[in-house]
Amino acid sequence: MRRDSIFYKLFQQSPTLLFELYLLARTRQETSSPVSRAIIEIITTIMTYRFEQLSRREVESMLDITLKETRVYREIKEEGREATANIIIRLLTKRLGEIPQEVRSLVAGLPLPMLEALGEALLDFTSVADLQAWLQARIN
Numbered sequence: 011m012r013r014d015s016i017f018y019k020l021f022q023q024s025p026t027l028l029f030e031l032y033l034l035a036r037t038r039q040e041t042s043s044p045v046s047r048a049i050i051e052i053i054t055t056i057m058t059y060r061f062e063q064l065s066r067r068e069v070e071s072m073l074d075i076t077l078k079e080t081r082v083y084r085e086i087k088e089e090g091r092e093a094t095a096n097i098i099i100r101l102l103t104k105r106l107g108e109i110p111q112e113v114r115s116l117v118a119g120l121p122l123p124m125l126e127a128l129g130e131a132l133l134d135f136t137s138v139a140d141l142q143a144w145l146q147a148r149i150n
Contacts, residue, residue, distance in 0.1 A: 055082050091122045098129055106138050113138065116145060124148060 059082075061069055070076060095118045102117070103109055109117075120128065128144070135141050 051081050055080065087122075091125065092118075094122060094125045094129075095120065098125055098132070101129070102132055102135075102141060105132060106135060106141060109138060109141070113142060113145070116149070 099109065099114055099117055117125075117128065127148075131144055132141070135144070
């Protein structure tokens with residue numbers, strides 16, 4: 011292994027890395043059970059957090075996984091969607107005044123692509139009725 015490679019540096023920082031990679035590979039061979047998949051999720055999560063200085067591609071290459079398939083990725087994506095919904099609700103409130111709770115809840119539950127579209131559309135709204143009409147046209 012070349013001394014300037016990222017893997018060499020990682021092994022120097024973490025002597026247990028080889029063992030962790032072995033566990034991940036071994037568990038992958040036995041992925042038929044839900045318990046094995048849960049173990050893979052746990053190991054992948056630990057490895058992802060341990061190597062936060064690496065890029066997504068470097069971690070994926072090292073672990074031979076696609077991070078988009080992990081629970082960590084899904085949780086982070088959901089946190090981003092929730093944050094986007096909160097920002098959209100704040101912008102709507104600033105633009106239109108008080109938003110009814112049922113409308114707020116509806117907006118908070120929208121998928122990310124609809125939140126993005128709403129973020130653009132809200133610039134044209136002049137009343138809560140405009141917002142409700144927009145939502146009704148896209149949800150029903």
